[in-house]
Amino acid sequence: MKTYLPQIERRILVRPNQTFGILNYDMDNAYPQRMLELVAQSPTAKDCWNKRAKFIAGNGFEEQTLGKQVINSKGLTMAKLLKAIATDKALFSGFGIHVNYNANFKISSVNYVKFEDIRMGDTDSPETAGKFALYSDWGRKTWKNIMRNKITFLDSYNPDEQIIKEQVITAGGWKNYKGQLYYFNPEVDDYPLIEADSVWEDFETEAGIKIFNNREVTTGFLPSTMLFMQSRREEADNSTDIGSGINTPSQLEKDLGTFQGAKSAQKIIVIEYEDESAKPEFQPYAIQNNDKLFESTERSVEARIIKGFSVPKELINAEKASGLSNGSEKKEAIREFNDNTSPDRMELAEVLEELFSHYCSNINPTNNWKIIPVPANVADDVIGVKAGAAINQLLQSSVPTESKIATLMYAYGFKQAEAEAMCTP
Structure with a gap:
């Protein structure tokens, strides 16, 4: 008897891209961009992402004055930085922070970098190994082609004075030095999957249900119907124009089009015909009852998305709980989710403590970098x-x-x- 393991396709494929000197983030190098679009189209996924981000960022720093500290010339504060990296970590499990140094080898500015803009340098190329490439349009949403001269390469974070000195010399002096990137990544020499990657297909399903519902409303819930009518010479303008390839609608088609839709649900259409043989015939045809099918599908999809993000369902569907127990159930859910996201808050605190231990000024004299969890009394x-x-x-x-x-x-x-x-x- 022969045994074998079923072949399971990898979620993402990481391949060297010699053209741009990077490692592709999946075959199309646009995995983060695709996931962002899918999440944006799924109300449940977006809500779960927002909930995770809120709990990871918590109620800010325990040290009250820390959040107001400005850390670059653009006015970025510690509170805004915390919120930004917590949002990325909630979805991508990682985040990026750009730092630059002064001539005393101290960090002089700190900037947030969108996680989806970061790509690892090609490890097989000595010019890009150990570096990170930043580009704002890897998904080719704005421009059709990626412009090589717009890609910025940064060295990996290393506060060692000798390392920084060598990087500055290689760059051609301080005026040309671009700094380093702290790239938090739970994977080792690989790209991370999003938090709910196992259910991303459900994001697409929920978006499809939303589109279906919208189509039903915009067509006035018109039943599926076939129109049979005798072709007439005066309707010949509906034939395809050979030159343009565009169909010109007949007057009947225009009237039927305006008759449909939520705003035209109570209009009356009058169709004139000369004899009985020219009378249009509307013939409905039976289709499956989509209402119940979509309702059950929507519930199961929503449940899987919530489970994929590991968010307690009481925080997403709190309004469905009993009025008597809603408060206590939500309190318990908040405590549970605070425990689940505690490691995330601890990781952010440790990263910030490390980075700002090399900052040019002491913005946190107490050295307290703890993040306050979301208080359970919000569900009093x-x-x-x-x-x-x-x-x-x-x-x-x-x-x-x-x-x-x-x-x-x-x-x-x-x-x-x-x-x-x-x-x-």
């Missing part, structure tokens, strides 16, 4: 208390039992059996 039980008081008032009122049960089910999220038990004397 006041919500549950208010809901409980309202429910007690409802139960003690003279409202018919059927109305009480309906209110408990639809206004407060109780199941029917629970609502009936509460209304039973």
